[in-house]
Amino acid sequence: MPEQLVLCSARGCRERAIVALRWRNPALHGAARTKQWVACPGHEQQLADFLDRRGFLLERASLSDEGAG
Template sequence: MSTPLSADEPLTCSSRGCRAPAEWALRWNNPRLHDADRRKTWLACTAHRATLGDFLDARGFLREVVPAPGSPTLEG
């Protein structure tokens, strides 16, 4: 079981081994497993946004890419 993040912990990229701050939220679902309105989220830094998005999109899972909460991309 994973421990919930505290509000003080920065969001980090979901790419394996990456500890960079997350700037993007890739919202996805697997239609074979999830209800149509359910969304799971992978977080991405700018460097991994495309590769994580391409992986999800190739499988037909990617639904949207939005700025991550607290990301500088929300301000610009």
């Protein structure tokens, strides 16, 4: 069986995601709530910058670490 393939969250992108970006918009989400985007290498920085500029970015985690869950 093929391994689970996670696709990049960037609009129109069909590359395989290698990183998860966890974020929260304090204006919309309570403290217990987090959202997650996943990104390919080409979009990781773009998406992280987008979130970081707004102060939303909480955590950046690699998806390649098997079982790190």
